[in-house]
Amino acid sequence: MHSLKYLQGYSAETLAKVEKLIAEQTLGNLLLKRYPNIHEIRTDGALYKYTQKIKTDFMGKTQPLNRVTYDSKIKVIQHALGQHHYISRAHGGKLKTVNEIRIASLFRAVPEAFLKMIVVHELAHFKEKEHNKAFYQLCCHMEPQYHQYEFDLRLYLTQVDLFGDIYHE
Template structure:
């Protein structure tokens, strides 16, 4: 097995893609060109760098597409979320009994690593987590809702995976 083939097996964020795609990405990594590719397409990071700005940003998207859905009680960047655990953000639904009433809360937590990222990647993660308010599983209806809110959702997800690969192997670009 060549060094490039060994490395392809380690492209964990791209493991669902074809060997040909993984090989192309490995070549970009080997030639140290993946960061330049991403910077050309996404030349700057967003300025949504605190929980208040994140809340405003998420609520704007929610109010545009999911106005009638359940309210969100908490929206925050979370330093405890690690992409190693295959999570970029979390949507949690918490139910509690208070007296004779059942109270429920929806929360969205975004990995703190996305404080420094291009805005389209943050938007893709937010859309993904918002879609979980209506669709709990990653099924056809879930991805249709994601595409409704963000038509180029799948392309952004792929490029965000390229960004994570860049971070893992070559470091930050911003």
């Protein structure tokens, strides 16, 4: 039995299916079949535009995004897939708010579904700070396949840990 650290909380039945895929070494093939292509959003500028479009389409008049970047300092295993920062600073007599999203550099060359899931997740945190029902409803509003993409991303991270990256070979 492998340590399925990215899949904690899933049912025993689901974990057994994943273990079978691992034992048969077919997890990577399953992911490649579902998601054969990687996205073209390589630069921070392109990532900002991509994120801004999703924000504009689904979140309307929330605070503006100041920066969206790929961050090589985010280590997926120790930290998270992405980070959101909401900082208020007094600047002169005015209060200035800065909204930033940082996405782990690992996701610079993965299927768009995985990138979108992370972007949607981080955007949702600007409205809902906690991982509660309202948070996940907002995620699903922005991306109806959110839960499937999250699960498949967790499968991908398991694949990377055990066998290496199928998209960077």
